[in-house]
Amino acid sequence: MKLLELIPLRRFYVHATCFLLGILLAFSFEPFKVPFLSLIAIGTYFLINNYIFENFKRYYKIFFFNGICFGFGFFLLSMYWVSNSIIELDAKLFYVAPIILIFFPLSLSIFFGVMQLINAFLWSKFNSKLFYFSSIWIIFEFLRSVLFTGLPWNLVGYSWSWSLSYSQSASIFGIYGLGLITVFCSVCIFSYIADIKNKFYLFTAILILALLYLYGSYRVNNNQTIYSENELRIIHTYFNQKDKWTKKSIENTATMGSSNLITVFPETSLGLNPSSPENWLVGYIRRDQNKFYNSINYNGFTYDKKILVPFGEYFPLSSLMNILFNENKFFDNELTKGSSDQVFKANILPLICYEVIFPNFVRNSISNNTNLLVNISNDGWFGNFSGPRQHFTHALFRSIELGIPLVRSSNKGFSGLISPIGEILNVTNIGKTTYLDVKIPEKLETTVYREYGNLLAYFLIVLFFIIGYAMRFKQNS
DSSP, X not given: XXXXXXXXXXXXXXXXXXXXXXXXXXXXXXXXXXXXXXHHHHHHHHHHHHHHHHHOSSHHHHHHHHHHHHHHHHHXXXXXXXXXXXXXXXXXXXXXXXXXXXXXXXXXXXXXHHHHHHHHHHOOSSTHHHHHHHHHHHHHHHHHXXXXXXXXXSOGGGGGTTOHHHHTTHHHHHHHHHHHHHHHHHHHHHHHHHOTTTHHHHHHHHHHXXXXXXXXXXXXXXXXXXXXXXXXXXXXXXXXXHHHTSHHHHHHHHHTOOSSSEEEOOTTTTTTOOOOXXXXXXXXXXEETTEEEEEEEETTEEEEOSSOOBTTTBOTTHHHHHHHTTTOOTTTTOOXXXXXXXXXXXXXXXXXXXXXXXXXXXHHHOOTTOOEEEEEEEGGGGOXXXXXXXXXXXXXHHHHHHTOOEEEEEXXXXXXXXXXXXXXXXXXXXXXXXXXXXXXXXXXXXXXHHHHTTHHHHHHHHHHHHHHHHHHHHHHX
């Protein structure tokens, strides 16, 4: 805490420090993946809350704006690449990119701001705040995943992507549960920095981190990848958006398809053409009268994307806007959401683009017969640095959670094969149009997460609130 005393007792300096901590947290994720940095950033942020509580009046307001500043710094660096999409759409709209660069992370930072208001209400001089802070953080990750269509991007559990061993805990707790444990270990360690009497919490955090590593190392070292007889081809393309749907590009893509092997093509890679051999798993735009769908066709089955990208594939409240402005043609090109009762090839789960980042959606979509997750994507919208790498990592964690191998075919971005424990078995050269022929590993018998989903995470959240309340009640009595 003595180091925090160097921050002048002015709101501006405190807010600026939180902004920098948000940026620091972003370095925990792809493509930087600085080991253990999330523990440092979150723990320091926790200490700043304590510092404000002890030194400022009207700390509710400061907590809120600290959350805004922290969230803005975090999303600004970790999701800046979203603004690149407008340039890919039309280079003449370059002046819109800075607006998206600022307002998109600013809007997401509201989740941290409201989270901090609740923290301010529950904050006290007692160690109950360790349990409250950890639970509230993950509750707001859940909320960010479902509200306003949801965006579970760069959840704190993904900050372990640098370590395959630590990442294995997602097979038990899921990405949210792993995030809860991460935040709790962080604040426990830094509570000792604030008060050396908190040795118990320091040792608890060290023990938890050690157990997570030992479990993960054991799982990785004792895993034997058993390959089935099934072999398939993964197509990877490297086309700019303006060239992706030219006749030449579509023809070049189609020539890489195999007449014998199941061939997986990137999202919308064959344009509006649904005709293809039955062994091709094709991404295309399906037209049904006046409706258009982002679809996959394979072996006589069709899957229409169920989770559309807001403002990219559909426009929120567009039906209302069409009623108010019935001559407006702006929304004519939006896609239609696929129905929830679709039937697809039983042993394959198709996931189009960012559907793969929704853990609950993916788990609820599998069946006992699902042997392979197939994620097709077009990452050409988001440049060549952070966005595509983060997307690939999110997909990788679905394999760890469910113990099911994943095949990914992308335009630009990353294409390859991921094992049931999240190990990258094959990956293409991302800088050229090419393909991979791979054998598919068998799935694991099961995982805790596959069986129970987020129940363990929910249990820990409730348990932490009970412990926090009990500690506060005991101290006040």
